[in-house]
Amino acid sequence: MKLSIIILNYNAAAFLELCIYSVLRATKNIDAEIIVADNNSTDSSLQMLHFVFKDQVKVIAHEENYGFSKGNNLAVAQAKGEYLCILNPDTIVGEEVFKECLSFTQAQPKLGFLGVQLIDGTGKYLPESKRHIPTPKVARQKMLGNDRNYYYNEVGQNDRGKVDVLVGAFMFCKKEVYEDCGGFDERYFMYGEDIDLSYTAILKGYENYYLGDQKVIHFKGESTIKDKVYLERFYGAMGLFYDKYFKQSVLEKNAIDLMIKGMVALKSTPSIEYEVKEFDNLYLVTEDKHLDLPIKMERVKHSEVWDCTFEDATFLWDTKTLTIKEIIDFMTHTKELKHRFLSPKRDFYIGSDSSNSRGEIKYM
Structure with missing residues (x-):
């Protein structure tokens, strides 16, 4: 294999x-x-x-x-x-x-x-x-x-x-x-x-x-929800890495340990659950003209998204009729847009609007 x-x-x-x-x-x-x-x-x-x-x-x-x-x-x-x-x-x-x-x-x-x-x-x-x-x-x-x-x-x-x-x-x-x-x-x-x-x-x-x-x-x-548990594991791993590969004096080790504790205390924030948002400008991008979903949205073909001007838009990508490469190409060449990914079974979609926020799941 x-x-x-x-x-x-x-x-x-x-x-x-x-x-x-x-x-x-x-x-x-x-x-x-x-x-x-x-x-x-x-x-x-x-x-x-x-x-x-x-x-x-x-x-x-x-x-x-x-x-x-x-x-x-x-x-x-x-x-x-x-x-x-x-x-x-x-x-x-x-x-x-x-x-x-x-x-x-x-x-x-x-x-x-x-x-x-x-x-x-x-x-x-x-x-x-x-x-x-x-x-x-x-x-x-x-x-x-x-x-x-x-x-x-x-x-x-x-x-x-x-x-x-x-x-x-x-x-x-x-x-x-x-x-x-x-x-x-x-x-x-x-x-x-x-x-x-x-x-x-x-x-x-x-x-x-x-x-x-x-x-x-x-x-x-x-x-990567940045609560106290995450931070303790993240900075604790850094401490383990230094102990394993870099010889340190007692003073240096104590200074690093103190800095790690300080970063955990400084950056800790309560873990919060995500909320599923409703979108005003939601566009379904699909090549399936018969696809009918139980949510309000406009429909657009993939070939059309490059030629249109969208403001504050969220694209719901039909992963069953579009390639992931097509979707990624559009995502990386546009800015200030949001994206959601429809499962091939068309029963839910996922997405995330930030590398620091919890992912979103909506079942239909």
């Missing part, structure tokens, strides 16, 4: 459903398997997987929430593919992304991990798609608001090139490279494990690359 796509899920049923639909399209002509490892979700994830994707997806139901690192490692152990892609459930991939990753990887004998350009639910580029190694000095500057040396700006947003650190929402590699690097360090429960694995690959003589011309939607806000 050529490729195994590993999706670790926790309570993201609706987002996971669209993610799998997009992966099935993108692997249509590839000898591939999809493995969903569920970290003991309490929502309808397992039921959805059984009824919607039975026999199309291999499901591993964990008996507890093992966290990101261990959850993925357990799934990789059962993967049969020569290549792996670690993929978040709150992503939607374009039809060509795996083909392009396979082609690029096969031409790079020293390749460690490969990443792509991640965009949020509005089409905005997510700069964490490519980062420098966060040395203590770089991390301190980042904490203080100076991220100039944190992101890997030497490679352009839409370019291809060698980088240091990739993001765990999409990490592509040879399975033997993943195993040689020891997989994700299971001391990280969530956050920081992608930095650690990227850096481990470099230390072992591999090279990490970024494909800026390949775009993947990442509804980042769905899994």
